[in-house]
Amino acid sequence: MVTSGASPFERMLLTGAACMDPDVVTFVGFHWPMVMARVARRLHAPAMTIVYENGIVEDRITPVFPTSPCDLVAADGATMCAGSVDALYMWLGAGRVGMTMLEAAIVDRHGNINTTAVGPYKKPLVRLPGSGGGTELGSMGRGLLLVSASTNSRSYPDCVDYITSPGYLGGRSQRSSLGYKPGTGPQRLVNPLGLFGFNEAGELFPTAVHPGVTVDDVRACFGWPIAVPDTLNVLPEPNADELAIVREELEHARERAYLLPQD
Amino acid sequence: MVDKPVLSMRELVERFVPDGQELMIGGFAFSDPTALAHELIRQNRRELYVMKTSGGVLVDMLVGAGLIRRLLSCHVWNSVGPVPAHCFRRSLEGKGGAPFEIEELSYGAFTMGLLAGACDLPFAPTTPLLGTGHFETRTFLPDKLGQVMNPFGSEPVSVVAPIKPELGVFHVHRVDALGNAQMFGPTGEMRYAMAACKRLIVIAEELVDTEVIRARPEATVVPSFMVEAIVVEPWAAHPTDSYGYYLRDLPHNELYGSLSRTPEGFAQYVDEWITQTGNHSGFLAKLGEAELDRLRLRREQW
Known part of the structure; x- marks a missing residue:
């Protein structure tokens, strides 16, 4: 059954959730990736193994929606509670994680992410939280999926002011010469418009869009002249079940003090 | 072994944290010893050098x-x-409040720097960081990160300098009189961070008999011989959570978030919740038994 009325934000969450593989150990970062993971567990990946930066291993949905991985309702029913050397190096760095999900508030042409400061570092126009473990996810994460809920071109500058989490830096060849392991670096980005990939030069380009999204919408979203392929796949409309589940989880998030885009 | 001094939070700040102290504060958005911050504010400490992974x-x-x-x-x-x-x-954007200097490391590099400090190693290999803001931008720690060639290969390796805080104060779950301190649940970087500190004080939810410690030795995060003094302060980590003891207090975080939006609101929060409450018992009384009951976890005895 096809349902209209899904918002672009809901489509983003469902498209991100659909990227999650029940058989792949997944490192889930803070914020919207956590919503996607809950949606994926309810739709197709109930027993997927998820790890968090503080050392939690989770293989089923938690009864209560955590406000962040360090909201320890996230550890309810965990199969392991370890630490950050385990999570960031033994699991992520050593390649035992097959998919990595990282929110990218500001992301540039080469997938470099800024969550530190807009403008000069010492006198920023906008100060952001800083890296947390986001640097590690950008540097060492396999199967890295970036998540951005924004379609404002200010969120997609040609070149970020501060590289908090490395994408392809100045391009794929630069990254590989600086000690980053093969197989790391962003592979996809999901936003309210659809799904994006990174080409051989390490530049972002659209691969599939949500129904109704035009090439002009895509061009207007980015702060550089983004290369758009001749044909763009169109992602499926969410069905009624998918839409109901994403809305239930968003309601759950709201009860847990999440600020949602429409608030 | 001899018993360790048991201090009140007030005594801890009076005796161990003079103005200008270099101080590593434990916690990673859980087990944040907020009661310590309240007491530092009550005693109006100045010019502190604070190290904290997740602020x-x-x-x-x-x-x-x-x-x-x-x-x-x-x-x-x-x-x-x-x-x-x-x-x-506000402060970093130059829009009000006292200025301060910030230096940053990624969570992984911070963890490995603490591990190097704890083990007294000259440096530790860490997350590849070349070309990132953390590597390129330095403030008051110009030597925080470096680069070496892999002696067993041919690629550049990012390395982090050891971190050895002069004083550490960490929230733990329980401690005995000797100073054996235990934590349950995830521990983030805390074991390495505690061991990296030159002097260490723990703030525990409860003081227990050594026989209770012996029953779960794998939960000991720091042995007695590394602990200098003890504070016993239930709910010291509120409004963050303390695994198995209490939940994160979402409404209180929202209250703080909403008041601190303006300097006036922040001043009101400090006056009502920190200054006028006098000490942590006063803070808990203001919070009220019903709220504490809502947050309290009724775990089985470990």
């Missing part, structure tokens, strides 16, 4: 109250919402 509301309060001269951290935000750490943001 959260605790560091935001210290910044807002003008206590910090230098901060080393990897993240400072109010993770409920999430909403900005408003005092932190």
Whole structure:
């Protein structure tokens, strides 16, 4: 059954959730990736193994929606509670994680992410939280999926002011010469418009869009002249079940003090 | 072994934290010893050099109250919402409040720097960081990160300098009179961070008999011989959570987030919740038994 009325934000969450593989150990970062993971567990990946930066291993949905991985309702029913050397190096760095999900508030042409400061570092126009473990996810994460809920071109500058989490830096060849392991670096980005990939030069380009999204919408979203392929796949409309589940989880998030885009 | 001094929070700050102290504060958005921050504000400490991996509301309060001269951290935000750490943001954007200097490391590099400090190693290999902001931008720690060639290969390796804080104060779950301290649940970087500190004080939810410690020795995160003094302060980590003891207090985080949006609101929070409450018992009384009951976890005896 096809349902209209899904918002672009809901489509983003469902498209991100659909990227999650029940058989792949997944490192889930803070914020919207956590919503996607809950949606994926309810739709197709109930027993997927998820790890968090503080050392939690989770293989089923938690009864209560955590406000962040360090909201320890996230550890309810965990199969392991370890630490950050385990999570960031033994699991992520050593390649035992097959998919990595990282929110990218500001992301540039080469997938470099800024969550530190807009403008000069010492006198920023906008100060952001800083890296947390986001640097590690950008540097060492396999199967890295970036998540951005924004379609404002200010969120997609040609070149970020501060590289908090490395994408392809100045391009794929630069990254590989600086000690980053093969197989790391962003592979996809999901936003309210659809799904994006990174080409051989390490530049972002659209691969599939949500129904109704035009090439002009895509061009207007980015702060550089983004290369758009001749044909763009169109992602499926969410069905009624998918839409109901994403809305239930968003309601759950709201009860847990999440600020949602429409608030 | 001899028993360790048991201090009140007031005595801890009076005796161990003079103005200008270099101080690593434990917690990673859980087990943040917020009661320590309250007491630092009550005693109006100045010019502190604070190290904290995830700064959260605790560091935001210290910044807002003008206590910090230098901060080393990897993240400072109010993770409920999430909403900005408003005092932190205002100060760094030059929009009010006392200025302070910030230096940053990624969470992984911070962890490995603490591990190097704890093990007395000259440096530790860490996350590949070349070309990133953390590597390119330095403030008061110009030598925080470096690069060596892999002696067993041919690629550049990012390395982090050892971190050895002069004093560490960490929240733990329980401790015995000797100073054996235990934590349950995830521990983030805390074991390495505690061991990296030259002097260490723990703030425990409860003081227990050594036989209770012996029953679960794998939960000991720091042995007695590394602990100098003990504070016993139930609910010391509120409004962050303490695994198995109490939950994160979302409404209180929202209250702080909403008041700290303006300097006046922040001053009101400090006056009502920190100054006028006098001590942590007063803070808990203001919070009220019904709220504590809502947050309390009724675990089985470990």
